[in-house]
Amino acid sequence: MRHSTKIKSISYVKANVAEILDQLTESRDPLIVAQNGEAKAVLQDVRSYEEMRETLALLRITALADEDIASRRAYACRRSR
Structure with missing residues (x-):
């Protein structure tokens, strides 16, 4: 998913912080913050951030x-039915 349409300048963000935070919480869509015409940061709501971190942790596990299975340090269990 591309978020290139959700880009705002840092000056816009500074001037509209409360409104932006409300929008982030409601829509749960991240916002790209640009400085001097270049993307510098991403803002997202806390719930989305926490979900992303949990997902990354599960993917790492x-x-x-x-x-471990590939190097034979562990074996995949197979259940019989």
Whole structure:
């Protein structure tokens, strides 16, 4: 998903912080902040940030488990039905 249409200048963000925070919380869409015409930061609501961090942690655990299985340090369990 591209967010290139949700770009605001840092001066706009400074002047409209309260409104932007309300929009972030309501829409849960991140906002790219530009400085001197270049993207510099991303703003997002706390709930989305926490969900992203949890997802990344689960992906890391899965990747580590896959590495352990590939190197035979662990074995995948198979359930019989």
